[in-house]
Amino acid sequence: MVRQPHVLVLPWPAQGHVMPLMQVSQQIVDNGVKVTFAITESIHSQVLANLSSSSKEGVRNDLNRIRLVSRPEGLEYQNQERASDYFEELVRKINDEIDGDNGEEKVSCVIADATVYWAYEPAKKLGLKIAMFCPTSLAVTAMTLHIPKLIEMGIIDENGTPLKHEMIKISPALPEISIHDFLWLRTYDQGMGKLLFHVSFSINKSIKTADWVLCNSFDKLEPAAYDMLPYIQTIGPLVASSEVNQTMGQFWAEDSTCLTWLDSQPVNSVIYIAFGSITTLKRDQFSELVHGLDLTGRQYLLVIRSDMTNASITYPGGFTEKGRIVNWAPQREVLAHPSVACFMTHCGWNSTMDGLRFGIPLLCWPYFADQIHNSTYVSDEWKTGLRLNKDGNGIVSRNEIKSKVEELIADEGIKTRVAEMKKLSMESASKGGSSSKNFYNFVEALKC
Numbered sequence: 001m002v003r004q005p006h007v008l009v010l011p012w013p014a015q016g017h018v019m020p021l022m023q024v025s026q027q028i029v030d031n032g033v034k035v036t037f038a039i040t041e042s043i044h045s046q047v048l049a050n051l052s053s054s055s056k057e058g059v060r061n062d063l064n065r066i067r068l069v070s071r072p073e074g075l076e077y078q079n080q081e082r083a084s085d086y087f088e089e090l091v092r093k094i095n096d097e098i099d100g101d102n103g104e105e106k107v108s109c110v111i112a113d114a115t116v117y118w119a120y121e122p123a124k125k126l127g128l129k130i131a132m133f134c135p136t137s138l139a140v141t142a143m144t145l146h147i148p149k150l151i152e153m154g155i156i157d158e159n160g161t162p163l164k165h166e167m168i169k170i171s172p173a174l175p176e177i178s179i180h181d182f183l184w185l186r187t188y189d190q191g192m193g194k195l196l197f198h199v200s201f202s203i204n205k206s207i208k209t210a211d212w213v214l215c216n217s218f219d220k221l222e223p224a225a226y227d228m229l230p231y232i233q234t235i236g237p238l239v240a241s242s243e244v245n246q247t248m249g250q251f252w253a254e255d256s257t258c259l260t261w262l263d264s265q266p267v268n269s270v271i272y273i274a275f276g277s278i279t280t281l282k283r284d285q286f287s288e289l290v291h292g293l294d295l296t297g298r299q300y301l302l303v304i305r306s307d308m309t310n311a312s313i314t315y316p317g318g319f320t321e322k323g324r325i326v327n328w329a330p331q332r333e334v335l336a337h338p339s340v341a342c343f344m345t346h347c348g349w350n351s352t353m354d355g356l357r358f359g360i361p362l363l364c365w366p367y368f369a370d371q372i373h374n375s376t377y378v379s380d381e382w383k384t385g386l387r388l389n390k391d392g393n394g395i396v397s398r399n400e401i402k403s404k405v406e407e408l409i410a411d412e413g414i415k416t417r418v419a420e421m422k423k424l425s426m427e428s429a430s431k432g433g434s435s436s437k438n439f440y441n442f443v444e445a446l447k448c
Ligand SMILES: O=c1ccn([C@@H]2O[C@H](COP(=O)(O)OP(=O)(O)O[C@H]3O[C@H](CO)[C@@H](O)[C@H](O)[C@H]3O)[C@@H](O)[C@H]2O)c(=O)[nH]1
Pocket: 014, 015, 016, 017, 019, 020, 135, 136, 274, 275, 276, 277, 278, 279, 303, 327, 328, 329, 330, 331, 332, 347, 348, 349, 350, 351, 352, 354, 368, 369, 370, 371
């Protein structure tokens, strides 16, 4: 009988965290390890509803391979004792339901998002192996791991409040950053900032209990940050099973009709606009966006989630006939499509990696947290895109959108660098590449 080691996967309850850990899980089960994936109750129902209506057979089949279970909401707001009790109860329940006759083993390892800080202590107590998964870039991870030093140096206080107003470098080889751009200070409300600091600070403790630290990046993408954190195993860009389009874990139903529409568009012509799962836009900003797209005169594919704006939208005359508006797109298939010319993005880390992997020039419109840093890397370090600047009223104007779209599409240097990045990212994820080897070694270690 073939042994089947068993891993419990715990993502933070948000799309940009569930998706990459689902991709990790898919690759793990491909290699003969059992996965139980525990998500919060509301997300569990959302993901299941989408799966049952998905037209993608491969995705539906993954439900037979990856066991989805639900966990209570809000454990990150509970005290550690309550969260630890819950964690132990969850592991016991999963183990009780195991059918040992087919070789399946009890949970021996937990892969926890770095932000799921409450799981680390009880996992250690139960004697489980721990793999920490960092969903952000290596550079942002390095900044997070620098927090104790920043406090010691009197740059921030113990609540993350800046005590100085200056630019700093956390390593000579990394770009300078303004203290006010620390990810917990670039949020849209104070409560969110507090939580982000608490979570970021906690990573410094959790990492000490981890047997592996995995990151969705690759060595050649961020060599300076990689040199700072040599113990981190880069496993990016993450791919779901062997197919671009086989991703389980979507919170919204993908509207695949936009792919047929893309088929009918000229090569390299369409602007794809998507701002991930959290960004919201106020009425004035939304109006500038659609007018800016209209001014370009180009075809567009625009993702507007149902919760993205509460403004009643008035489109310029003839606008809606020039492109497609969808609630949620099959993003990777869109970016792999030859008709797409550029990607206007909020620079969430997964979208940034999607853009690099498919070799698409990016127009950066960061919204909050790590997106500010990711945008700096795209426009200033890798030079694979351009930043959209805000005017004096904090708005990205229609003229800024029009001129940056034209500048980006005409920039041959960006095209060359984007193609180079695509090549490097595919090399690292292909058999024998650095990320692929790291992943393989990790999975083999799970089997020991
Ligand atoms: O129409 C869409 C839009 C997005 N996506 C996918 O949804 C994910 C979105 O992730 P990301 O780009 O990282 O954005 P957020 O959902 O905003 O992610 C949160 O989590 C990330 C990881 O921590 C952070 O980098 C972000 O700042 C944070 O907002 C990606 O896998 C996309 O491929 C789709 O499939 N269809």
